[in-house]
Amino acid sequence: MKHRAYKFRFYPTDEQIKLLAQTFGCVRFVYNTILRWRTDEYYQSKAKIGYIQANARLTWLKKQPEFAFLNDVSSVALQQALRHQQTAFKNFFEGRAKYPTFKKKTHKQSSEFTKSAFKYTDGKIYIAKSKTPLNVCWSRQLPSKPSTITISKDCAGRYFVSCLCEFENQILPKSDTVVGIDVGVKHLFVASSGLKIDNPRLTAKYAIKLTKAQKALSRKKLGSANRAKARLKVARIHAKICDCRLDNLHKLSRKLINENQVICVESLRVKNMIKNPRLAKHIADCAWGAFLTQLEYKADWAGRTLVKIDQFFPSSKRCCNCGFTLPFLSLDTRHWDCPECKTTHDRDINAAKNILTAGLAGLAFGENVSLV
Incomplete structure (x- = not known):
């Protein structure tokens, strides 16, 4: 048995949009706050902090009156953010990646939920703090019940759910080629x-369209609603290029x-x-x-x-x-x-x-x- 992630697009309700925005914000806040705290502790006292100490710091943050909003979202998503941060530090110390950086609001947002924070029944997914199922566009059936799900929102404003499942890989007949x-x-x-x-040179194909959108974005006032709309147009063009590129690579690699x-x-x-x-x-x-x-x-x-x-x-x-x-x-x-x-x-x-x-x-x- 092997593990594979199946990614689907879904369209959240207004209530779910509000809940997910709050969850993404809390995940980002916890990640950045703990990262700042770990960095300061190292430079001040050379203290090496692991996941256990970071989780204890999260518990302390949730008890503070000014951070009471952290209790309004699932605690699993916050704990998973700390686990991802610990993995990022491990990759850094072993020379596989650079030092972990702060998460930004305008970049891709994501949060991971384990079995205790979501429910999958009759082809429907329910997440913690929400009573309505996600409106998922199922393009295929899942081979098994997902062990974890990751909900993400890309820069183009699209929502996706990635389900990690076990599946039986099929060995292809042997070929002489x-x-x-x-x-x-x-x-x-x-x-x-x-x-x-x-x-296919997709970047060159969409170069003129992308240049016009980026030029319009550069002329918008910082913090304005029109700038947010222009940024979304640029993000959608980048998403189109990325989707076309991955689709082409998947077809070619599968053929080989x-x-x-x-x-x-x-x-x-x-x-x-x-x-x-x-x-x-x-x-x-x-x-x-x-x-x-x-x-x-x-x-x-x-x-x-x-x-x-x-x-x-x-x-x-x-x-x-x-x-x-x-x-x-x-x-x-x-x-x-x-x-x-x-x-x-x-x-x-x-x-x-x-x-x-x-x-x-x-x-x-x-x-x-x-x-x-």
């Missing part, structure tokens, strides 16, 4: 078979998983690559990290093998025919001739073939590749 893929900017990826998938038993890819340090000011916007628009993440968990569910090649492997500069490696290959060179075997190579297809060869060698002989 293997593929190596090389991601890029002009083409989203190129397969070793010669297949080239174009990059269904058709191939082994998928070989190159591990990339996307965070380092977007430091290039000339290519940062184009690289971010490709969403390579999200694409590789989708391949990883879908391969695990379907019984496929995903092989990650070392990022320093010279896939583009090495001849897939004879193995000769060029000392230098500029980024604008899309075709090159091998000095040894005189073979003319398409840069991307040659790289995909080399990635496939290195990935299969790693599976057979245990070379320096990362296996997932």
